Amino acid sequence: xxxxxxxxxxxxxxxxxxxxxxxxxxxxLSGDLHPVHIDEQSPAARDAGGRTMHAVFLIAxxxxxxxxxxxxxxxxxxxxxxxxxxxxxPAKPGDTVCAGARIGPAGSADQLxxxxxxxxxxxxxxxxxxxxxxxx
Amino acid sequence: xxxxxxxxxxxxxxxxHRVTEADVYLxxxxxxxxxxxxxxxxxxxxxxxxxxxxxxxxxxxxxxxGSLMHQRHDVASVSAxxxxxxxVAPVPIGTSLEISYQIDVVDQxxxxxxxxxxxxxxxxxxxxxxxxLIAFLDQNGSPPRRDGHAA
Numbered sequence: 001x002x003x004x005x006x007x008x009x010x011x012x013x014x015x016x017x018x019x020x021x022x023x024x025x026x027x028x029l030s031g032d033l034h035p036v037h038i039d040e041q042s043p044a045a046r047d048a049g050g051r052t053m054h055a056v057f058l059i060a061x062x063x064x065x066x067x068x069x070x071x072x073x074x075x076x077x078x079x080x081x082x083x084x085x086x087x088x089x090p091a092k093p094g095d096t097v098c099a100g101a102r103i104g105p106a107g108s109a110d111q112l113x114x115x116x117x118x119x120x121x122x123x124x125x126x127x128x129x130x131x132x133x134x135x136x
Numbered sequence: 137x138x139x140x141x142x143x144x145x146x147x148x149x150x151x152x153h154r155v156t157e158a159d160v161y162l163x164x165x166x167x168x169x170x171x172x173x174x175x176x177x178x179x180x181x182x183x184x185x186x187x188x189x190x191x192x193x194x195x196x197x198x199x200x201x202g203s204l205m206h207q208r209h210d211v212a213s214v215s216a217x218x219x220x221x222x223x224v225a226p227v228p229i230g231t232s233l234e235i236s237y238q239i240d241v242v243d244q245x246x247x248x249x250x251x252x253x254x255x256x257x258x259x260x261x262x263x264x265x266x267x268x269l270i271a272f273l274d275q276n277g278s279p280p281r282r283d284g285h286a287a
Contacts (some may be wrong), residue, residue, distance in 0.1 A: 014168055016168060022166045023167070025162055025165075025166050026166055028167070029159055029162055029163055029193070029196065030193075030196035030197065030199060030200045030204045031151075031153070031197070031200045032196070032199055032200040033203075034203045034207070044212075047212075048264070054196065054199065055142070055199070055215050056192065056195050056196045056198075056199045057167075058236055059167075059195055059218075060163070060166075060167040060169070060190070060193075060196070061167060061168070061191035061194050063167070063190065063191060063192045064167050064168045064169040065154050067171045072169075075213050076180075078223075078224065079175075079223065080223060081221045081222040081223060082195075082218065082221040082266075083220060083221070084193075084217070084219055085217045085218040085219065085221070086216065086217040087214070087216060087217050091153060121246070127217075129217070129218075134278055
């Protein structure tokens, strides 16, 4: 009996319900204390219908999906970079975000182009882009 | 016509930050990415370089620079995205970083601007680069969406 070929795994996802703790820790970690993130009464937060998560938090969740994908494939790798990271809508504390990573048709065996997305539980696209992954 | 974009080519912000163990471990905790490269000193990467910061953490420092630029003018804008982000060298815990963010494209017609962002270590070596794309909003709150935030 042969072991399952983990290289057949072409996609992975990471889901997380974003918490107040995530927002505040991310603000402190990044140093991005813009009022839209931390001041519910600020004009920016009022315009947005409440404080929003940092857009880069969505990149981090998509990056986690890439990390899970490569672990599922059993391949040591590193993300060499990102291209065309685009933000469509902000996420808010309480939203459940599904970050997805799928190996795209372009790229090669040791230079993968991984298509990444972040969506709400209802299927609204929040952000997408491409991760360039080097397999070692 | 006075343009919507309150920035000029060459406008620059920069700041320094030393990457702490707490930065890396809390980042792993909030993002769910506890890959061994970041939290296992005995992993291959850990033994070779030390535990290293997440790439997305470096982008978050780029975004913080964008937020500092935004707070200079406070004109409503959104972070439209990032492009051509490259992680050039590993960033172990304890590395002192300098984040430099400079506007190099201003397009008043489309209400857009771009910045080149470079992160260097204390020895001057570049560890990460990227481009930040900013969209300014007219009074109708377009384009492309409105949350009043630059980064």
